Every structure is written in C-alpha cells, then in structure tokens.
Amino acid sequence: MRVDVAPTPAFIPQPFPQGVRAVVIDVVRAMTSVAWALASGCDGVCPVGNEENARERARQSGAILGGERKGLPPEGFDLGNSPSSYDRETVGGRLVVLTTSNGTAAVESCLESTQVFGAAFANVEATARRLAEEKDGDILIVCAGSAGEIAIDDLAVAGSLMGSLALLAAAEPEDGARTAAAVFDHWKNDLPGLLKRSLSGRKVAGVGLESDLADCVVTDSHPFPIVLDEEGVFRRGD
Amino acid sequence: MRVDVAPTPAFIPQPFPQGVRAVVIDVVRAMTSVAWALASGCDGVCPVGNEENARERARQSGAILGGERKGLPPEGFDLGNSPSSYDRETVGGRLVVLTTSNGTAAVESCLESTQVFGAAFANVEATARRLAEEKDGDILIVCAGSAGEIAIDDLAVAGSLMGSLALLAAAEPEDGARTAAAVFDHWKNDLPGLLKRSLSGRKVAGVGLESDLADCVVTDSHPFPIVLDEEGVFRRGD
Numbered sequence: 513m514r515v516d517v518a519p520t521p522a523f524i525p526q527p528f529p530q531g532v533r534a535v536v537i538d539v540v541r542a543m544t545s546v547a548w549a550l551a552s553g554c555d556g557v558c559p560v561g562n563e564e565n566a567r568e569r570a571r572q573s574g575a576i577l578g579g580e581r582k583g584l585p586p587e588g589f590d591l592g593n594s595p596s597s598y599d600r601e602t603v604g605g606r607l608v609v610l611t612t613s614n615g616t617a618a619v620e621s622c623l624e625s626t627q628v629f630g631a632a633f634a635n636v637e638a639t640a641r642r643l644a645e646e647k648d649g650d651i652l653i654v655c656a657g658s659a660g661e662i663a664i665d666d667l668a669v670a671g672s673l674m675g676s677l678a679l680l681a682a683a684e685p686e687d688g689a690r691t692a693a694a695v696f697d698h699w700k701n702d703l704p705g706l707l708k709r710s711l712s713g714r715k716v717a718g719v720g721l722e723s724d725l726a727d728c729v730v731t732d733s734h735p736f737p738i739v740l741d742e743e744g745v746f747r748r749g750d
Numbered sequence: 751m752r753v754d755v756a757p758t759p760a761f762i763p764q765p766f767p768q769g770v771r772a773v774v775i776d777v778v779r780a781m782t783s784v785a786w787a788l789a790s791g792c793d794g795v796c797p798v799g800n801e802e803n804a805r806e807r808a809r810q811s812g813a814i815l816g817g818e819r820k821g822l823p824p825e826g827f828d829l830g831n832s833p834s835s836y837d838r839e840t841v842g843g844r845l846v847v848l849t850t851s852n853g854t855a856a857v858e859s860c861l862e863s864t865q866v867f868g869a870a871f872a873n874v875e876a877t878a879r880r881l882a883e884e885k886d887g888d889i890l891i892v893c894a895g896s897a898g899e900i901a902i903d904d905l906a907v908a909g910s911l912m913g914s915l916a917l918l919a920a921a922e923p924e925d926g927a928r929t930a931a932a933v934f935d936h937w938k939n940d941l942p943g944l945l946k947r948s949l950s951g952r953k954v955a956g957v958g959l960e961s962d963l964a965d966c967v968v969t970d971s972h973p974f975p976i977v978l979d980e981e982g983v984f985r986r987g988d
Contacts, residue, residue, distance in 0.1 A: 519757060519900065519929075522760065523899075523900075658925075661761075661924075661925065661926070662757065662761075662925045662926045662929060663925060664925040664926075664928050664929050667929055686899075686949065687896075687899065687900045687901060687902040687948055687949045688899070688900045688902075690902050690933075690947070690948075691757075691900060691902050691905055691929065691933055693936075694932045694933040694935070694936035694937065695928075695929055695932040695933070697932070697936050698931075698932035698935050698936060699932065709928070710925055710928075711924065711925045
C-alpha cells in the first residue's frame with residue numbers, strides 16, 4: 513500500500529489515479545463539524561461546494577443548511593461552521609447540507625476515487641484503522657488547504673494518518689506523505705499551538721471564533737470513520 | 751520580514767508579489783552543481799529551461815553545455831548534472847549553460863522578483879546570512895520539486911533556510927515555511943537518509959548516479975550566496 517498526500521487539491525493527479533481511495537482532510541473546521549454532526553445523530557451530511565447549489569439542495573430535501581463563507585454563515589443559513597453548534601437538539605435525525613470555503617469543494621475533487629473518507633483530528637485514528645483493514649488500493653490523502661494555499665493543520669492530520677498507516681499496514685510514504693509525517697511529528701505535543709499559529713486558525717480567530725479551535729484539536733474525540741455513500745452523503749462508517 | 755515557501759513552482763502567486771526576493775532551491779542536483787561550478791572558478795552559470803534554447807545559447811557564447819533530461823546528459827552535451835563533474839579543469843574561466851528538468855525552469859518562474867538567489871545544502875547558511883543582511887523585502891523560497899510533485903529534499907533545504915532566517919532576522923513563517931521547517935527539523939540528523947528515500951534521490955539512483963547524492967548533502971560545503979545577475983547568469987555573491 514502506497515500513500516501520498518496532496519497538500520492542496522491542486523496536487524491531485526489528473527486524471528484521478530485508478531483504484532485509489534481518497535481521504536479528504538479539513539480540520540479547521542469542515543470535517544470536524546461533520547464528525548460532530550454525525551455523533552449528534554444527524555441522518556447524514558451532504559457536502560456541496562457551491563453555495564447556491566447547497567441552498568437548493570437543502571430546500572428540496574428539507575435539510576438543515578450549514579456552512580460558511582469568509583468564516584461566517586451566509587444569510588439565511590441555519591448554522592455556521594462551528595463544530596459545537598451541530599448538537600443533537602439541532603441536527604438529530606435531520607439531513608445536513610454543508611457548504612464551506614475549502615473542505616466541501618475538496619470532496620468534489622475526489623469523486624473519481626474508489627471511496628471517499630473524511631478525516632480530522634476528531635477521527636484520525638479510527639480512519640487509519642479502517643483504511644488499514646481494507647488493504648485494497650493505494651491511498652491519496654487530500655488536504656483541503658486554505659484558498660489554494662497550504663494549511664499546515666491539515667498537513668498535520670495527514671501526517672498523523674500516515675504514521676498510523678505505516679504502523680498498521682506497513683504503508684510506504686511518498687515525499688508528500690513524508691512531509692506531512694514530519695509536520696505531525698514536530699507539532700504533536702502542541703497541536704493547540706499549531707492551530708493558533710496556522711493560517712486557518714488565524715482566519716477563524718479573525719472572525720471571533722477562536723474558541724472553535726479547541727474543538728478541532730482533540731484526537732479521536734469522535735472515533736468513527738466518515739464515509740461518503742453513493743448518494744454523496746457522509747455517513748458514520750462504524 | 752515574512753517568509754513563505756512554495757513547495758513547487760505551481761505555488762508561486764500570480765502575479766509575482768511585488769518587492770519580494772526569491773530563493774530557488776533544487777538540491778538534487780541543479781543548484782548543487784551551480785555551487786560546485788562557481789567554486790571551480792567558472793565565469794558564471796546561465797540557467798535555461800528549454801533544451802534547444804540552451805544548445806543555442808551555448809553555441810553562440812562558446813559556453814560549456816551541461817544538464818540533464820531524465821537524469822542523464824542529452825546527446826552532444828559537454829557535461830551532465832553531477833556536481834563533481836564541474837571541476838576546475840573543465841569549467842575554470844568558462845561560462846556554463848545549464849538546463850535541467852526542474853531547477854532551471856523554476857528560476858524562470860521567478861524572474862519578476864527583485865532578486866533571484868540559488869540555494870542548496872551546499873550554500874544554505876551563506877544564503878541565509880546574505881538574506882538577513884539585506885532586510886528589505888519579504889522572501890519567497892521556491893522549491894523546484896520533481897516534475898510538478900513535491901521533492902522533500904528541496905523542502906528540507908527551505909526549512910533549514912527558514913530556521914536560520916528566524917534566528918538571524920526574526921523572520922515570520924507562513925504555513926508553507928513552517929511545514930518546511932518541520933521537515934528539516936525531523937531529518938536534520940540524517941540528511942543522507944532523507945535523500946536516499948526521496949523521490950529525487952531515487953530517480954538519481956535509478957540512472958546509476960547514487961554517488962552524486964553524497965555531494966548534495968553537505969551543509970555549506972560551498973559557503974557563498976549564488977545570485978542571478980541582470981544578464982540572467984548565476985554568479986558568486988561573495
């Protein structure tokens with residue numbers, strides 16, 4: 513099993529390599545919010561890159577509409593992108609349509625893979641165990657990044673995943689995966705410090721939501737794989 | 751002073767940011783060969799991305815023609831891309847025209863910067879000292895990469911440079927620079943091991959030139975800045 517990391521979606525090889533599983537990472541905050549929503553018993557989370565498409569999809573399906581542009585919920589949205597806002601009272605039993613600046617578009621870049629997983633610190637170990645169990649196929653870890661730039665927090669999750677896959681499945685890292693592994697190793701004892709310094713973290717703090725970062729940094733707070741089903745909806749994979 | 755790292759030339763912002771100095775890194779092997787050639791007393795090294803343009807330029811100027819495609823010198827070239835082949839007997843007093851798969855094209859991506867430096871492990875500390883002396887302007891470190899992919903050896907040099915600039919000039923890292931710094935920190939005690947495992951290193955070993963790697967890995971073996979002059983020729987900056 514070979515593992516590579518695309519530091520941003522622009523690094524995804526074109527055409528998408530055959531037989532490869534994709535893991536989309538957006539730790540601040542989309543994939544963390546997906547994990548919280550699924551843990552709160554929502555029916556599923558449908559990631560949509562385009563805002564208008566997201567509004568339409570939510571209207572048609574009667575779903576909760578959540579997400580952000582420039583860090584804040586667009587007018588008329590039910591929820592923003594704060595993980596803790598996806599609580600049982602609000603999303604339990606409901607479908608959630610989520611549109612964010614980076615993470616949901618990254619998912620759309622991976623639809624030609626054999627399977628799409630979503631990961632953040634919240635479920636990184638559970639994701640690694642699932643990927644290691646099903647040894648068929650190489651893995652491409654796609655970091656959502658931030659408006660086309662590298663987001664070091666996403667690379668850190670990718671590196672943590674790479675380290676686990678090396679131990680669980682003797683996975684071989686390509687240079688991008690080795691880079692991510694070095695980032696995680698360097699910061700693993702101060703992940704809150706990394707998020708605080710990161711571009712993503714500074715953007716979130718800039719709109720007054722710095723307290724969200726503490727919810728994004730706990731490893732395996734939500735220990736289940738997140739898997740995109742055939743209808744394009746993220747479901748719990750446990 | 752802010753410092754960012756483009757992990758490959760595709761990450762250079764368009765248009766090139768104003769007032770920014772560029773440092774092009776290609777450790778295996780173009781910039782290491784430039785350092786060796788300049789230390790051997792050549793007149794200068796002219797980097798040319800396109801092979802035919804390089805042949806023409808060398809013919810017009812009576813220069814030594816060196817470089818590689820797929821790791822080996824094209825037919826009719828005087829030299830390949832092995833640093834040790836750029837010795838005093840061969841290149842002393844002569845202009846060298848160099849064309850390589852990644853490094854020389856990366857230089858051409860940076861011509862809108864205020865100044866272009868070339869760096870590898872061979873001159874990384876000397877480069878940092880020069881950049882820190884002239885505090886005017888932010889810095890973009892551009893890793894040549896390997897055919898569009900991340901080359902972790904280039905990132906390691908970028909990280910070493912970033913670490914030195916943080917100490918010498920209180921430079922602030924962006925996420926890309928912080929990523930590079932983590933790579934260097936992780937591998938600094940086994941740079942030969944990093945090169946051996948890297949994509950670039952494996953490609954060089956694949957054409958039977960693994961012994962070149964030992965020449966690429968010695969920090970400040972050639973302790974002078976490499977600066978592109980107004981005629982597009984790399985000269986010693988000391």
